Amino acid sequence: MAGKISTIAARLDQLYEFDREPVSLDKLQSGSKFAGLFAGEHVAATEFVIGAFFVLHGVTARDLVWGLLLGNLLAVLSWTFVCAPIAVRTRLTLYWYLRKIAGPGLTVIYNIANAILYCILAGAMIAVSATAIGLAFNIETPSLSDVFPTSIGWILITIALGAAFTALAILGFEKLSKFAQVCSPWIFIVFIAGALAMLPRLGVQSNFSNFWDVAKSRIWNGIAAPGQDKFGFWHILFFAWFCNLAMHIGLSDLAIFRYAKKWTYGLYTAFGMFPGHMLAWISSGIMVAAVGREMNPGLMAYEAAGLAGVAGLILAGWTTANPTLYRAGLALQVITPNWPRWKVTLAAGTITTVISCFPIVFVKLLNYVAIYGLVQMPIGAVVFAEHWILPKLKIEQYRAEKYQWLINWRALVVWAGTLIICFLLPLHLYFLWLPGYFIALAGYVGLQALKRNET
Amino acid sequence: MERKIMAILAIVSLSLCLVFPIVHFLGKINAAGYKSGFLLASAAWFIFATLWIIRPKNRIKDK
Numbered sequence: 001m002a003g004k005i006s007t008i009a010a011r012l013d014q015l016y017e018f019d020r021e022p023v024s025l026d027k028l029q030s031g032s033k034f035a036g037l038f039a040g041e042h043v044a045a046t047e048f049v050i051g052a053f054f055v056l057h058g059v060t061a062r063d064l065v066w067g068l069l070l071g072n073l074l075a076v077l078s079w080t081f082v083c084a085p086i087a088v089r090t091r092l093t094l095y096w097y098l099r100k101i102a103g104p105g106l107t108v109i110y111n112i113a114n115a116i117l118y119c120i121l122a123g124a125m126i127a128v129s130a131t132a133i134g135l136a137f138n139i140e141t142p143s144l145s146d147v148f149p150t151s152i153g154w155i156l157i158t159i160a161l162g163a164a165f166t167a168l169a170i171l172g173f174e175k176l177s178k179f180a181q182v183c184s185p186w187i188f189i190v191f192i193a194g195a196l197a198m199l200p201r202l203g204v205q206s207n208f209s210n211f212w213d214v215a216k217s218r219i220w221n222g223i224a225a226p227g228q229d230k231f232g233f234w235h236i237l238f239f240a241w242f243c244n245l246a247m248h249i250g251l252s253d254l255a256i257f258r259y260a261k262k263w264t265y266g267l268y269t270a271f272g273m274f275p276g277h278m279l280a281w282i283s284s285g286i287m288v289a290a291v292g293r294e295m296n297p298g299l300m301a302y303e304a305a306g307l308a309g310v311a312g313l314i315l316a317g318w319t320t321a322n323p324t325l326y327r328a329g330l331a332l333q334v335i336t337p338n339w340p341r342w343k344v345t346l347a348a349g350t351i352t353t354v355i356s357c358f359p360i361v362f363v364k365l366l367n368y369v370a371i372y373g374l375v376q377m378p379i380g381a382v383v384f385a386e387h388w389i390l391p392k393l394k395i396e397q398y399r400a401e402k403y404q405w406l407i408n409w410r411a412l413v414v415w416a417g418t419l420i421i422c423f424l425l426p427l428h429l430y431f432l433w434l435p436g437y438f439i440a441l442a443g444y445v446g447l448q449a450l451k452r453n454e455t
Numbered sequence: 456m457e458r459k460i461m462a463i464l465a466i467v468s469l470s471l472c473l474v475f476p477i478v479h480f481l482g483k484i485n486a487a488g489y490k491s492g493f494l495l496a497s498a499a500w501f502i503f504a505t506l507w508i509i510r511p512k513n514r515i516k517d518k
Binding site: 189200305 | 473
């Protein structure tokens with residue numbers, strides 16, 4: 001028995017990928033793989049919730065369309081001009097590059113924070129998928145005000161789903177990409193099919209002649225649900241832009257783009273943004289309006305597409321939670337240097353599963369997404385400044401690595417200071433990150449310029 | 456050759472997944488018919504797409 005287990009463990013150890021060294025040229029991936037990966041990652045279970053929340057927040061149809069078009073365009077450009085160029089020059093994950101800049105001590109702190117944030121996000125995806133299973137077993141979906149688990153049934157469902165998601169995440173990046181290739185086109189069709197099938201219920205005629213009138217009056221009618229803030233154009237634009245802030249401006253996707261042949265591969269994120277963060281959000285808005293504005297992703301999927309819709313919701317959660325768990329595993333690996341990949345992913349999966357039991361992670365998803373990006377943004381600014389701005393100003397780079405610093409105190413001060421300033425700014429949560437980014441850039445360059453080099 | 460057939464069948468299945476809701480939207484079939492058709496087309500997509508992806512691109516001929 002012990003021999004079998006050690007054999008399995010040895011096989012799992014072979015799944016180790018080139019996380020700690022720059023990716024070699026023979027490991028670079030084609031553009032189609034990036035398109036498949038992003039398409040799969042951004043048509044997620046959470047899209048059922050996000051698009052529906054826009055309806056509950058009383059956004060108008062015009063503000064929604066323009067906000068999503070421009071916000072998603074800004075997100076694609078952020079990946080292309082901020083994240084991908086650094087990734088193809090360094091071929092390192094953010095964690096190992098940050099270690100050169102901020103020192104191993106700060107990297108440890110950052111990675112603990114990062115791993116927790118990723119686990120909460122993956123937990124939200126599990127919770128959303130769990131609403132589909134709950135429907136089959138007649139387990140009530142938590143309401144918009146619930147924080148703690150509402151029943152034993154809810155806990156059992158989230159644990160079962162979390163275990164399944166974690167098992168697949170352990171199989172590694174290549175297999176995840178293949179799995180996403182099969183699932184992602186179909187999941188996208190589930191959103192489109194579900195929305196199309198619900199349109200007659202809302203009164204849309206078969207020639208689409210009254211679609212815009214119905215959209216303005218019965219779906220995005222500008223009336224917020226009780227207890228929900230009223231959203232406008234800027235809320236939607238900023239949400240679409242910062243929804244993946246941690247990945248583009250926060251540079252977490254260095255882990256993905258280090259496999260890219262060219263920095264222009266950042267444009268492949270459009271395959272995720274426009275179908276996933278535009279059409280899918282619009283579709284889920286239509287679905288929630290058709291079920292009487294009840295925030296229940298499982299019910300929405302079932303009413304819109306039957307059993308296939310339920311399967312779509314579960315698979316959408318699965319395919320997106322997997323890369324998120326992969327990232328959480330990478331983040332944890334820095335603080336567990338002797339652990340094989342499968343073991344760190346298992347640890348991340350266990351934490352995620354526990355978090356997914358708490359419904360607050362999906363009923364307050366929009367605010368969580370904003371906080372998640374905001375926390376990681378200053379580190380992205382520090383790395384951007386170190387990589388591009390310091391050499392232009394002839395300020396010494398990579399001092400933490402050169403002088404064996406445990407912590408680059410200037411980076412820590414900028415990170416903490418930026419977050420404190422952001423939370424003091426009299427702005428809506430969604431708008432805080434943009435001034436914060438420039439504060440972090442200026443603060444870090446200013447502190448580094450105080451002593452241009454150590455020798 | 457087998458890989459190409461699987462690819463064609465997968466794409467046809469996925470197209471059918473879109474055809475059923477369109478036909479329902481146009482009022483030609485009821486909701487139950489749309490949901491059953493969509494479920495069958497979805498199952499076909501997963502079978503054919505998986506067979507398409509797992510088949511190697513260039514198979515070595517037996518000597």
